[in-house]
Amino acid sequence: MTRPATQLLERVEERILDHRDDLIDLRRFFHANPELSRQEFATTQTLADHLVSLGYEVHVRPEGTGLYADIAPPNFDSAVQPTVAIRSDIDALPIKELNDVPYRSKNEGVMHACGHDVHMATVYGTGLGLGAQREELPGRIRLIYQHNEETTPGGAIEMVNFGAIEEVDAVLGLHCDPELAVGKIGVRPGAFTASFDLFEFQIRGKGGHGARPHQCVDSIFVATQLCNALYQLTSRNFDTRIPAVISIGTISGGAVPNVIPEKVTLSGTIRTIDREHRNQIEDHLHRIAGGICMTHGANYKLDFQNGAPAIHNDPEITSLFANVGTDLLGEDNIYHIPLPSMGGEDFSYYCERVPGAMFRLGTATSAPSNFLHSPNFDIDERAIAIGSRVLARTALRLLHDRAIMRKTDRMVEDL
Ligand SMILES: [Zn+2]
Ligand SMILES: [Zn+2]
Numbered sequence: 001m002t003r004p005a006t007q008l009l010e011r012v013e014e015r016i017l018d019h020r021d022d023l024i025d026l027r028r029f030f031h032a033n034p035e036l037s038r039q040e041f042a043t044t045q046t047l048a049d050h051l052v053s054l055g056y057e058v059h060v061r062p063e064g065t066g067l068y069a070d071i072a073p074p075n076f077d078s079a080v081q082p083t084v085a086i087r088s089d090i091d092a093l094p095i096k097e098l099n100d101v102p103y104r105s106k107n108e109g110v111m112h113a114c115g116h117d118v119h120m121a122t123v124y125g126t127g128l129g130l131g132a133q134r135e136e137l138p139g140r141i142r143l144i145y146q147h148n149e150e151t152t153p154g155g156a157i158e159m160v161n162f163g164a165i166e167e168v169d170a171v172l173g174l175h176c177d178p179e180l181a182v183g184k185i186g187v188r189p190g191a192f193t194a195s196f197d198l199f200e201f202q203i204r205g206k207g208g209h210g211a212r213p214h215q216c217v218d219s220i221f222v223a224t225q226l227c228n229a230l231y232q233l234t235s236r237n238f239d240t241r242i243p244a245v246i247s248i249g250t251i252s253g254g255a256v257p258n259v260i261p262e263k264v265t266l267s268g269t270i271r272t273i274d275r276e277h278r279n280q281i282e283d284h285l286h287r288i289a290g291g292i293c294m295t296h297g298a299n300y301k302l303d304f305q306n307g308a309p310a311i312h313n314d315p316e317i318t319s320l321f322a323n324v325g326t327d328l329l330g331e332d333n334i335y336h337i338p339l340p341s342m343g344g345e346d347f348s349y350y351c352e353r354v355p356g357a358m359f360r361l362g363t364a365t366s367a368p369s370n371f372l373h374s375p376n377f378d379i380d381e382r383a384i385a386i387g388s389r390v391l392a393r394t395a396l397r398l399l400h401d402r403a404i405m406r407k408t409d410r411m412v413e414d415l
Contacts, residue, residue, distance in 0.1 A: 004400040008136050012129040012392050019128055020385045026050075027121035027384060028103035034092030034110045034117070037148040037155075040065045043090050043120075047145050050124065054131045056143070061162050066090070066147035066155055068164040071131045072140035080410075082139040082169040082402035084395045085354075086126055087347060088119040089149035098375040113377040115176030115363065118384060120145065122174065122361070125388030130395065139399040142168060144350075152198065152307045154346030160353065169402050170317060171356035172394055173347045174387055178371055180335055180362035182380040185325045185390060187359050188337035189315040194243065194271035195278045196307035196344035199285055201226065203253075205298045207262035216260045220253055222298045223264040227251070229288045230268070237284055244272035245342050271342045273310045308346035317357035317398070324393040325359075329386070335362075361387045 016023075035043050041064045048058045048067055056069035068085075097104055097111040105111045112118075127143045144164045148155035165171065180186055203226065205217030213221075227248055234244040246268060253264030272278050282304045289300045325334045337360065350356050363379035370376040 004138065004396045005136075008133055009393065009396060012133055012396065013389050015132050016125050016129040016385055016388045016392065019125065023121045023125045023384045023388065024381045026124060027117050027381065030117035030120050031112050032103045032106050034105050034107050034112045036094060036110055037091040037151045038065060040090050040147045044145065044147070047090070047120065047124070051127065051143065054128055055134065056127065056131060059162075061147075061158070066145060066159055066162070068142055068144045068159065068162070069127070070140055070142050071127070071134050071137070073134055073137045076140055078140070078167045080406060082399055082406060083142055083167050084139065084398045084402070085142040085144050085165065085168045085171040085350070086123050086391055086395060087144040087146055087171060087173045087350065088123040089116045089146050090120055091116060091148050091150050091155075093150055093373060095373065095375050099378050101378065111375065113374060114150065114372050115377070115379060116149065118176050118361075118363065118379055119174060122384050122387035123391065125385060126391040126395065129388065129392045137399065138396075138403040141395060141399075144171075149346055152305065154308055154349075156308065156346035156349040160349055165350055165353050168354050170314070170398050171350045171354055172317065172391055173356065173358040174361050174391065175345070175358060176363045176372070176379060176383070177360035178364050178377065178379070180360060181364050182362050182383045183329060183386065184333040184335050184362035185321065185329065185359050186335040186337045186362070187318050187322045187325070188340065189313050189318040191273040191340035192311040192313045192358060193340060193345045193348070194273050194342045195310045195348075196269055196271045197278070197281055198267065198269050198305040198307060200265065200267040200303045201289060202301040203264045203266070203293070203298055204300070205260070205262060205296070208260050210258040210260055213260060217297045218260050219262060219264040219298060220260065222292060222296045223251060223253065223266055225292045225296070226289060227266065229292060233284055233288065234270075234272075237280070238272065238274070238277045242272065242274045242277065243340060243342060244270070244274070244277055246270045271344065273340050275309070278309070308344050309348045309352060311345055311348040311351055311358060313357035314351070314355040317355060317394070318359075320394050320397055321357065321359045321390065324397065325390055328389055328393065335360075359390065
């Protein structure tokens with residue numbers, strides 16, 4: 001692995017550090033003005049305005065939420081020179097903020113409780129540092145500001161369809177980690193997050209008097225059988241060495257104690273890091289529900305919805321994060337994440353198409369800090385410039401290495 005010119009790197013980082021306070025202000029602006037998933041119109045417009053003023057070529061989706069923005073050296077030729085993309089999500093959550101801070105959410109009931117405000121400012125810092133050196137960049141930088149990460153189906157697939165990943169050689173991402181101290185980053189090659197799929201069963205039996213179940217088909221009884229079988233699905237059907245989890249989140253049926261209800265609805269989520277397992281889930285659900293309903297004379301209807309696939313971090317990019325992080329923060333501040341998260345993240349849609357990786361950015365001043373999606377979530381803002389620098393260094397290294405690879409490929413072709 002080679003390194004880009006030190007001077008270029010120094011100038012990029014100097015600019016990021018010079019604008020440290022501006023990045024914090026930008027994060028606070030986004031924090032104070034959060035927008036829910038699919039409603040990020042003002043956020044997108046603010047980002048577009050900022051990026052245009054940095055000299056980026058901005059492409060906003062026709063729907064007005066989500067954008068990607070490019071900056072490239074003069075006479076850039078995508079057939080010859082590489083492109084590295086950096087992605088931030090931009091949406092907030094339907095949570096009423098409980099923090100008493102000057103930048104508290106002004107949009108009552110909506111809050112950046114997942115740190116997407118931090119991601120926006122961090123990626124902007126990277127774009128600001130790299131953008132000022134466009135003449136010397138060994139390729140193109142693309143910033144992807146993706147709407148709707150928090151709901152299903154997420155915005156990533158729409159950004160892909162909008163062309164955000166076209167001509168991209170590698171994609172980088174980050175997520176705040178309130179369990180990791182500021183000044184640290186977390187890395188993990190391979191499985192990083194799990195796929196998540198959602199299911200909803202409607203069990204239909206035959207309603208009747210609670211005193212005479214023999215005249216009924218008890219949908220509640222059938223639903224309990226189904227619950228038990230579902231909880232055994234992963235442990236009895238999937239290779240137990242590979243993480244998988246199924247959770248039932250809702251169950252509803254009946255209205256009064258002495259009536260056996262006609263219908264019960266239950267819904268849940270199932271997560272795994274294994275593609276094969278994931279492909280089999282819907283068939284397993286039908287087989288289990290079909291068998292149980294047949295046994296008891298009930299019927300069922302299944303609605304199955306695919307969420308995002310699992311993220312499998314590219315090992316090369318992940319070791320770059322670790323190397324760059326070691327140079328910047330010291331080896332002790334690189335946390336090698338031992339286990340994948342069973343949470344979901346639609347960054348995986350990009351990683352399915354081009355090599356990509358995410359790292360976790362430590363944002364805790366002191367442990368334990370408030371968790372993601374908590375009404376008290378906040379961060380140590382020193383993390384922002386750190387994240388910007390990790391991304392800028394990694395992007396530069398990738399551009400540099402990909403540019404050399406392409407040159408070598410052309411030389412081989414010329415032989
Ligand atoms: Zn979230
Ligand atoms: Zn998030």
